[in-house]
Amino acid sequence: MSQGALTQQSVLIAYPKQAAVGRALPKSKIYEHGGVNTRLKELFVQQVEQIVWAFKLASETLHLPERPGVSEIQVFSIQLKTPELHRDVLRSIDGAIPFPIVFELAFEGKTQVIAAYKRPNEADASRWVLSDYFASEWVSAGCERTAMPIAVHLGGLYEQLLHRLIPLPARPQETLAELVARVEQAQAKQREVDKTSARLAKEKQFNRKVEINAELRRLKSELDELKIANNKFKEQK
Numbered sequence: 001m002s003q004g005a006l007t008q009q010s011v012l013i014a015y016p017k018q019a020a021v022g023r024a025l026p027k028s029k030i031y032e033h034g035g036v037n038t039r040l041k042e043l044f045v046q047q048v049e050q051i052v053w054a055f056k057l058a059s060e061t062l063h064l065p066e067r068p069g070v071s072e073i074q075v076f077s078i079q080l081k082t083p084e085l086h087r088d089v090l091r092s093i094d095g096a097i098p099f100p101i102v103f104e105l106a107f108e109g110k111t112q113v114i115a116a117y118k119r120p121n122e123a124d125a126s127r128w129v130l131s132d133y134f135a136s137e138w139v140s141a142g143c144e145r146t147a148m149p150i151a152v153h154l155g156g157l158y159e160q161l162l163h164r165l166i167p168l169p170a171r172p173q174e175t176l177a178e179l180v181a182r183v184e185q186a187q188a189k190q191r192e193v194d195k196t197s198a199r200l201a202k203e204k205q206f207n208r209k210v211e212i213n214a215e216l217r218r219l220k221s222e223l224d225e226l227k228i229a230n231n232k233f234k235e236q237k
Contacts, residue, residue: 011146012143013145013149021054022054024050024051025051029096031044033095043089048079048080048085050078050079051077052076052078053075053076056074056075057073058073059154064153064157067153067154068120069120071154075102075104077104079106080105090103095128100115100158102114106141109142110140110141112138113136114136115161116130116132117134119177135165149161162176163176166180168227172230193216193220196212
């Protein structure tokens, strides 16, 4: 379970009424601007019932100043036909909309909040860079929503919304970009651990089992280091 999904109340945000849009977004608009090929169109048809532009979090709706890369935050509600939504569908929507987006997926009375860390490309500000997607657990759509985080600017609000979804706590002085990079490193290390565990389970030769087990212990230690909330490992070096 992600850090942001510890309680239902911490997952769903009660966005202010003045930021509400409530406008259906035609799939054709995503096809037009999101570089959608035939395979992606099929995924949209099979998995997506409706996309609604639910909220526009911006300086004119929240009276918060903009920050570079975060002039607005969009909240999209997606009604699903199936319990699973392919990440490429979300990437195509993110590719079509030039603002950070927080998605709320809805299926059979449950809601899941999901978002990627989206920022302008340093070499070309007209292009966007996306991290992997971070998602909450599915919760009851009727559960009480929590108040929107307090922030002094839109960049700070965006960071707080993402921190609720990211599965590791931030270290002191760690930027959002650094946290996201550490999470991705931890995910890659976890895949190494899983692969090595599978090799150990299949190995019959005792000497090789000893070697693989030592490798597994090292990988697990490195994974623990990536997951730890403070940076004591670096401080000791």
